[in-house]
Amino acid sequence: MxxxxxxxxxxxxxxxxxxxxxxxxxxxxxxxxxxxxxxxxxxxxxxxxxxxxxxAAHNAQDVSFAQGMIPHHQQALEMAKLAAGRASSAKVKDLAARIEKAQDPEIRTMSGWLKSWGQSVPSAMPGMDHSAHSGMAGMMDPKDMDKLAKASGAEFDTMFLTMMIEHHKGAVQMAGTEKTKGAYTPATSMADAIITGQTAEIKEMNQLLGRS
The missing domain is CATH 1.20.5 (Single alpha-helices involved in coiled-coils or other helix-helix interfaces)
Known part of the structure; x- marks a missing residue:
């Protein structure tokens, strides 16, 4: 038990x-x-x-790129808007519309960067003072813009394409500097896209002018 x-x-x-x-x-x-x-x-x-x-990982080149490219794009948009009522070529009108579609969102994006960095954003007012940026690569001076605004038909087409080629070359040059010296990845990526897109448009515009 x-x-x-x-x-x-x-x-x-x-x-x-x-x-x-x-x-x-x-x-x-x-x-x-x-x-x-x-x-x-x-x-x-x-x-x-x-x-x-x-x-926060940006440098002075990124700021310079955004502050320079915004007015550069704004002038391109101003030129492109004229094409709807003054160009005679459907291909020129189509190109101008594509330029507007590509560059307008880029302006908004770059403006957002500058605001987040506490930097000033260039004015986007219509009829901007081009003389303030005439020394920038590819920028047209006020006289060039006046001539374009008064032209129409085939004359406008030729003038628009010739001016926009130079304008695009300036943008590609500015974007190249950003790719080499910039630190902010979204900015260097945009610079790469500008180089690719605008180089292709330069080729297209040269073809429209019969230069190729």
């Missing part, structure tokens, strides 16, 4: 030990899951904060 009681006591102790071990393991498992969840949350938080960190 004593042996039976001893055996039962041992079994009870073993069961209690097993249950306790199970609870300890479960608690450890819960701790591990919680830790994993916490790590994932931290990782996600780090990822979401990385754009802010990269946004």
């Amino acid at each position: 004593r042996n039976t009681r001893t055996s039962m006591a041992r079994r009870t102790a073993l069961v209690a030990a097993t249950v306790t071990a199970g609870l300890v393991l479960a608690a450890c498992g819960g701790s591990s899951d919680s830790g994993s969840g916490g790590h994932d949350s931290h990782t996600a938080g780090s990822s979401s904060s990385s754009p802010s960190s990269s946004a």
Whole structure:
């Protein structure tokens, strides 16, 4: 009888030990899951904060690129808008429309960069003073713009294409400097896109002028 009681006591102790071990393991498992969840949350938080960190990674060249390319694009848009009512060639009108479609969003993007960097944004007012930027690569002076605004038909087509080729060459030159010296990845990526897109348009415009 004593042996039976001893055996039962041992079994009870073993069961209690097993249950306790199970609870300890479960608690450890819960701790591990919680830790994993916490790590994932931290990782996600780090990822979401990385754009802010990269946004600050710009240099003086990036600022110069945006502040120069905005008025450069604005003049191109001003020239392109004239084509709708003055060009005689459907191909010139189509090109002008594509220039507007590509460059207008880029102006907004670059303006956003400058604002986030605490830098001044060039004015986007219609009838901008081109003389202030006439020394920039490819920019037309006020006399050139006046002549274009007064031209129409085939004369406008030739003048527009000739002027826009020079304008695009200036933009490609500016974009090349940004690619080489810029630090802000979105800006250098835009510069690369400008080089690719506007080089192709230069070739197209030369073909329209019969130069190829």
